[in-house]
Amino acid sequence: MSENQNEPREYDAVLGGQNSIPINAAVLGGLPGVKSRLASPIVEVRIAALSEALKYGEAGLDLIIQALHDESMQVKFAVYSLLKDRNEKKIRRRLQNYLAIFEFDVITVDAEGKENSRIKSFAHYFPEDLGNGVVLEMVYIPGGTFMMGSPATESGRSETESPQHQVTVPAFYAGKYPITQAQYEVVMGNNPSEFMGEKLPVENVSWNEAVEFCRQLSEKTGKIYRLLSEAEWEYACRAGTTTPFYFGETTTTDLVNYHAYHPYGAAPGGLYRGKTMDVGSFEPNAFGLYDMHGEVWEWCSDKRHHNYDGAPTNGSSWESETTYDIRVLRGGSWNYYAVHCRAASRKSYSAGFALSYSNCGFRVAVALAVPSSLSSL
Ligand SMILES: [Ca+2]
Numbered sequence: 001m002s003e004n005q006n007e008p009r010e011y012d013a014v015l016g017g018q019n020s021i022p023i024n025a026a027v028l029g030g031l032p033g034v035k036s037r038l039a040s041p042i043v044e045v046r047i048a049a050l051s052e053a054l055k056y057g058e059a060g061l062d063l064i065i066q067a068l069h070d071e072s073m074q075v076k077f078a079v080y081s082l083l084k085d086r087n088e089k090k091i092r093r094r095l096q097n098y099l100a101i102f103e104f105d106v107i108t109v110d111a112e113g114k115e116n117s118r119i120k121s122f123a124h125y126f127p128e129d130l131g132n133g134v135v136l137e138m139v140y141i142p143g144g145t146f147m148m149g150s151p152a153t154e155s156g157r158s159e160t161e162s163p164q165h166q167v168t169v170p171a172f173y174a175g176k177y178p179i180t181q182a183q184y185e186v187v188m189g190n191n192p193s194e195f196m197g198e199k200l201p202v203e204n205v206s207w208n209e210a211v212e213f214c215r216q217l218s219e220k221t222g223k224i225y226r227l228l229s230e231a232e233w234e235y236a237c238r239a240g241t242t243t244p245f246y247f248g249e250t251t252t253t254d255l256v257n258y259h260a261y262h263p264y265g266a267a268p269g270g271l272y273r274g275k276t277m278d279v280g281s282f283e284p285n286a287f288g289l290y291d292m293h294g295e296v297w298e299w300c301s302d303k304r305h306h307n308y309d310g311a312p313t314n315g316s317s318w319e320s321e322t323t324y325d326i327r328v329l330r331g332g333s334w335n336y337y338a339v340h341c342r343a344a345s346r347k348s349y350s351a352g353f354a355l356s357y358s359n360c361g362f363r364v365a366v367a368l369a370v371p372s373s374l375s376s377l
Contacts, residue, residue: 030056031053031056031059031063033052034049034052034053034056034060034063035063037049037052038050038053038063038067043074043075046070046072047074047075047078050063050064050067050075050078050079051082054082061091064079064082064083065079065083065090065091065094067079068094068095068098068099069098073124073140073142073171076098076099076124077099077124079095079099080095080099080101080122083095084122099124100124100125100126100127101122101123101124102122102137102288103120103122104120104121104122104123104283104284104288105118105120105121105283106118106119106121106283106284106285106286107247107255108247108248109247109248109249109250109251109252109255110248110249111248111249111250111265112250112266112267112268113247113250113251113252113254113255113263113265113266113267113268116248121286122288123139123140123287123288124140125137125138125139125140125173125176125288126173128221128223130183130186130217130220134182134183136179136183136217136364137175137176137177138173138174138175138176138364138366139173139174139175139176139288140171140173141169141171141172141173141174141232141235141289142171142287143169143170143172144168144169144235144240145166145167145168145169146166146167146169146234146235146238146240147165147166147167147242148164148165148166148230148231148234148235148308148311148344149161149162149163149164149165149308149344150162150164150244150342150344151164154244154342154344155244155264155265155339156264156339156342157342157344158345158346159307160306160307160346161307161308161344161345161346162307162308163307163308163309164308165308165311165313166313167231167235167312167313167314167315168314168315169231169232169235169314169315170314170315170367172232172365172367173365173366173367174228174232174236174289174363174365175289175363175364176280176284176288176289176290177201177279177280177290177291177363178201178202178279178291178296178298178361178363179201179202179210179213179361179362179364180198180199180201180279181193181196181198181199181200181201181202182198182199183202184202184205187213187216187217187220188209188212188213188216192204192209193358195276195358197276197278199278199280200276200277200278200279201291201295201296201361202361202362203296203358203359203360203361204357204358204360205299205360205361205362206349206351206352206353207299207327207349207351207352207353208351208352210227210299210362211227211301213362213364214226214227214364217364223366224366224367225364225365225366226301226364226365226366227299227300227301227317227362227364227365228298228300228301228363228364228365229300229301229302229315229316229318230300230302230317230318230328230330230346231311231312231315232300232315232365233292233298233300233330233331233363234330234344235315236287236289236292237285237289237292237293237330237331237343238285238343239286239287239289240286241285241286241343243343244264244265244342244343244344245264245293245341245342245343246285246286246292246293246343247283247293249265250263250264250267250338251264251293251338251341252267252270253269253270253271253273254270254282255282255283255293256282256293256294256295256338256341257273257276257277257281257282257291257294257295258293258332258333258334258336258337258338258340259272259334259335259336259337259338260272260273262337262339263338264337264338264339264341264342267338273334274334274335275334276295276296276334276358277295277334279291279295291331292343293331293332293341293342293343294331294332294333294334294336294338294341295331295333295334295361296331296333296334296360296361297329297330297331297332297333297336297347297359297360297361298329298330298331298360298361298362298363299327299328299329299361300317300327300328300329300330301317301327302318302319302327302328303318303319303320303322303324303325303326303327303328304322304324304327304328304348305318305321305322324350325350325351326348326350326351327348327349327350327351328347328348329346329347329348329349329360330346330347332345333360334359335357335358335359
């Protein structure tokens with residue numbers, strides 16, 4: 001979502017003046033012109049028409065609100081951007097009914113880990129009711145292309161993070177947090193964690209148990225829940241950033257639950273908590289995902305590979321070319337050094353290993369039927 005979607009001229013920029021649509025635009029002005037452009041098959045044209053509609057008072061506003069029914073998430077987001085600061089009851093209600101949104105701050109830090117920027121952002125999510133008052137929030141992750149792995153210049157990196165390679169990830173939904181103990185218990189009927197608390201992430205789960213959780217959750221909801229692939233995980237963690245952490249060149253214990261005696265880069269040491277924390281205790285990334293760095297390692301679906309030679313480039317899980325059932329974990333945990341909590345950091349364990357170190361949990365993904373036009377959102 002670019003800032004300039006509020007500018008009517010984006011429409012010209014997107015089409016580069018080479019398309020026949022601008023001629024139509026010139027011919028058909030006023031509200032009828034806006035209506036006709038809102039019916040265009042081209043997402044960018046519909047988005048540009050939304051900003052134009054703002055000029056036409058109540059009638060234009062009605063058109064904008066109607067666009068909340070648009071099949072494209074990108075168009076819905078554009079509607080949200082246009083209306084999010086308006087307080088009329090009618091608008092608030094319609095926004096909430098048609099596009100569930102949560103707002104949050106996205107922060108970055110300087111080389112010493114001090115906050116140097118903070119902006120408001122928002123993301124779309126849907127709540128999955130698990131029963132007993134327990135809800136799982138699934139956040140929309142727009143599709144995109146990114147460089148997976150770490151550059152050779154990144155301090156503390158491992159060869160397993162090589163070679164850096166381009167991966168295109170289709171849109172999907174990811175859990176806002178790692179699976180909590182309340183969520184695990186309501187689905188599985190047990191809780192293997194060492195640190196006890198409803199809002200704490202579940203830990204001491206093997207890959208096999210995490211996959212069984214997904215199977216039972218799918219049965220319960222009728223949707224196909226699964227673990228994230230490694231590519232999806234790293235893409236979702238980076239959220240458009242290329243630095244070791246989504247906060248920037250480093251992080252601190254004000255932002256991530258990790259082993260504070262071993263900070264990264266020029267960051268100071270801090271408070272070592274020695275345990276897991278309630279999920280969502282720290283600031284999320286630009287996609288609205290919490291606790292990707294630190295807290296608990298998160299099982300991914302992929303088998304372990306020594307490095308990325310031959311890795312898939314379409315965001316799918318890498319299942320081939322190894323016979324051992326060893327699966328990947330990402331993101332580091334409360335008792336690991338900051339270097340292991342980097343976006344590119346990888347670790348693996350045997351799938352059946354019932355872990356007893358209280359530092360391995362997981363996050364779930366679900367792919368919903370979304371129009372292919374969203375894949376480039
Ligand atoms: Ca994590």
